Amino acid sequence: MEQAPHPDLSSLGPHGKAEKLPATKLAAVQYVVALVLVILTTGLWRLQILGANNFRALAQANRIRNVPILAPRGRLFDRDGKLLVDNYPSVSCYLLREQVKDLDADLPLISRGLHIPVEQIEATIRKYQGTAKYQPIPLKEDITPDEQAFIAAHRDELPELETLDEQRRLYPSDGFLAHVIGYVGEVSEQMLNDPRYAFYSPGDVVGRSGIEETYDAVLRGTDGSREIVVNSHGKEIGQMGTIPAIPGKDLKLTIDLDVQMAAEKAMEGKTGAIVALDPHTGEVLAMVSSPSFDPNQFAVRLTKSYWDQIVNNPDHPLLNKAIQAQLAPGSTFKTIMTLAGLQEGVAQNMHVFCNGGATFYGHFYACDTHHGMLDIEHALPESCDTYFYTLANRLGIDTIAKYATEVGLGQRTGIDLPDEASGVMPSTEWKLKTLHQPWYAGETISVGIGQGAVTVTPIQLARAYAGIASGGVFHRPHLVFPDEVSPQELEAVHETFNGSGEKTIQMSTANWEIITDALSQTTLMGTAAASHLEGIDFAGKTGTAQVMSHQALARSGGGHKTVPNAWFVGLAPRRNPDIVVVVLWQNGNWGANSAKLAARVIETYVNKQRRLDHNIRVVDTPAPAAKPETAATAQPTAE
Incomplete structure (x- = not known):
């Protein structure tokens, strides 16, 4: 006969009765268990549902790169x-x-x-x-x-x-x-x-x-x-x-490789810049800044030795002198002075006797030679300082600044290259704003020959001459054809590289003809006669700009870096030109030296156009003959 199993006494209290769990404790345990289950369920849902794509991507990344x-x-x-x-x-x-x-x-x-x-x-x-x-x-x-x-x-x-x-x-x-x-x-x-x-x-x-x-x-x-x-x-x-x-x-690009090669060869071993521009469109045909640098050195890994070499070079090879060199334009500024004098009705009947200089406000301002009696038509090609001292004194600085600003000096051109400089065109307002000083009448005299506070860049000078010789129509210089990019991209470039851009100024036909004929005389019997191109209607203006005052020059003791800068602006043909070339030869001495370099570039361009049968307009305007009364002053000068 089986014995009955012994009862479990573990749950009995001290008095032999079964103990019950209090309801509050039981409820608390149940809530804890429920909370744990909710947390686990939520975590599982986040892992499997919300994070599924993320973890799937991570897993994929473990094997796919x-x-x-x-x-x-x-x-x-x-x-x-x-x-x-x-x-x-x-x-x-x-x-x-x-x-x-x-x-x-x-x-x-x-x-x-x-x-x-x-x-x-x-x-x-x-x-x-x-x-x-x-x-x-x-x-x-x-x-x-x-x-x-x-x-x-x-x-x-x-x-x-x-x-x-x-x-x-x-x-x-x-x-x-x-x-x-x-x-x-x-x-x-x-x-x-x-x-x-x-x-x-x-x-x-x-x-x-x-x-x-x-x-x-x-x-x-x-x-x-x-x-x-x-x-x-x-x-x-x-x-x-x-x-x-x-x-x-x-x-x-708008660059003409043949013209560029001629410009590069002309500047070889020199410090400065050359810009060749198509005045009809603003297309840059050539642009050289010398000395240059090797961009291949930057394309992979730039060595410290090469970086030190170019950074420590006193001629600043990284500086694009064509758009960033801000220097006194010397006598090339006289063309802008001529425009201002004619447009204001001052220069047409103005005759000045040059006896090697003139005195203004108690100071003697020298000229490089004795030109005798001159009018505007001969003062420009002969580059008589005395004449333009007098013209500047009659016009005043603010009138000069008005016309210089109209042709784009003292402001960026808007060329599609970064870091273009603006140059300086002084005025009474400019001096008050920048130096907090009044403008003195004596300061205007030096500005009249492109010295003093006025500074320009080669690209500004190229655009200014292009517009003047084209009868007052100025175009924005550019290096990429506009139809090469979308209208939106072109607009973005113009907004980023803003400047004087496209504009037209009023010029009388008579004044335009006087200026362009005078520029033609420069290469026939004026300061650039040695650069005359036979069979090509070649016009232009020389400029010799001092790099320091006579007093500073005397203290310096001389040296190559004290030699004046040589400028030249060339045109072909003289009116409505097909090409404008600006040459800046730093410490090149006389502007006539730069004229020879510009002549090479223009000759290359003209010969190429002739080969291509583009019917370039050459010798289409007979050169004006020298007036009898100026025959004695027609000897070329050295500027």
Whole structure:
């Protein structure tokens, strides 16, 4: 017979009765359990529902990597379709930080294989430490075949090293067209803070000067990408898909390669600038700034030695003197003085006797020779300082400033190049505003011959003469044909590089003819007679501008840097010209020296147009004969 099981006495109290859990404790336990279940359920829902896409992407990233395909920049051509700037294939090494656990341990091996000092690698990593870890760091550009082989051979040891095929810029050699084209480089931290570069990331290559900078958005294209499958060591084991890169747009420049070559040759070994302009359109046919620099040095990796070499050069090779050199124009300013005098009705009947200078306000102002009695038609080609001292005194500074401003001096032209300078056109208002001093009448005398406070850039002078010789029609200088970019892009360029732009001023036909005929006389019997071009209606104006006062010159003891700057502005033909050439030869002494350089450029242009049968207008206006009463003063002077 089975015995009955013993009852469980563990739940009995001390008096042998079963204890019950209080209702409040039971409720609390139930709420805790319920809360835990809610938390677990919520977390599970967030993981499986809300975070599903995110975790799926992370899981995908464990085996799929996006490799960028960099878009090649658009190429640059001259106006005739001749290639100026191309690209060449290159390989760069990037560092993938998420692929390595102990980067410091790998640095010595990376340093030896890529021939980079450990300190330089560490500095590069520090530079990018604020960026997302998944973003590759450019470690070395344009690596050699040996360095590519090193990376391939150490793929398992150094999974953090990745190579990337790129297209790099190939610029003309010897600094040819360097200031026009500019160069590319890595976007700087300062640029990234600029709204214009809001869509760029550290390491991106952008235009840093010249056309490369102005039209960067057009030239750079759109990068693509390639999805590759990698294993746990980061080694590629397959491909998923490719989004091809869209190359940047090619651009045709207004530069005429033949004219540019002539200008480059003319400035060889000299310091200064040459600008050749088509007055009918504002197209820049040639632009030279000398000395130049090699933009290829900037396209890959700039060495400290080369940087020190150009930065410490006293002739400032990085300065585009064609648009940034602000210097006294010397006697080239006399053409603007002539315009002001004629338009104001002062110069038509004004005769001045030059006896080697004149006295104004108790001070004697010298002229380079004794010209005798002169009128405006002969004072300009003979470049008589005494005549223009007198004209300046009669006009006054504010009238002079009015006409100089009308033709674009003292303001940017709006050319499509960065960092154009504005020059200075002084006036009573200008002096009060900048120096907080009144203008003194004696200061006007020096301005009348392009000295004193007035400064111009070569591009300003080219545009001013182009407009005057074209009867008062001024065009915005530009280096890219407007139809090469969209209307929106062109508008953006004009807004960014604003200036005097397109304009027309009123000029009487009689005054226009007096000025252009006088400019023609300059190359026939005036200060540039030695540069006369047979068979070409070649006109112009010389200018010799002191770089320091006579007192400062006496204290300096002389030297090459104290020699005056030599200017010349040439036109062909004299009226409604097809080409205007400005030459600035710093410390070139007499303007007649620069006239010879301009003559070479103009002759090259005219001969080319004749070859192309473009019917350039040459010798279409007979040169005015010298007046009998001035025969004694027709001997060429040296300016």
